[in-house]
Amino acid sequence: MNTENTNKKTTCNKKTTTAVFPVPAQVVADITGVSPSYVKKIRNGVRNDSTPAAALVKYCDELIVDGHSVLLETVTDIIHKKQNQ
Numbered sequence: 521m522n523t524e525n526t527n528k529k530t531t532c533n534k535k536t537t538t539a540v541f542p543v544p545a546q547v548v549a550d551i552t553g554v555s556p557s558y559v560k561k562i563r564n565g566v567r568n569d570s571t572p573a574a575a576l577v578k579y580c581d582e583l584i585v586d587g588h589s590v591l592l593e594t595v596t597d598i599i600h601k602k603q604n605q
Contacts, residue, residue, distance in 0.1 A: 543584045552576045 545559040552559070554573050561567040562577045569578060 548577060548580050548584070552580050
């Protein structure tokens with residue numbers, strides 16, 4: 521039995537995952553008037569999200585994610601129509 525690999529430690533933290541947003545925190549920060557680090561903390565759940573500024577950041581993220589989905593669907597439809605011509 522080979523026990524050589526059982527003592528190796530990994531640097532991968534499998535307990536946390538980061539959400540992928542279509543827009544960088546800087547853009548949301550510019551729109552909502554808060555700092556990019558505040559946006560990142562709200563997204564990661566580090567800051568309390570019961571403040572008005574946090575609610576605004578969350579709402580902005582929701583609108584951007586929804587708008588991004590609609591944009592992708594629209595572009596896909598346009599491309600498919602163009603290919604079928």
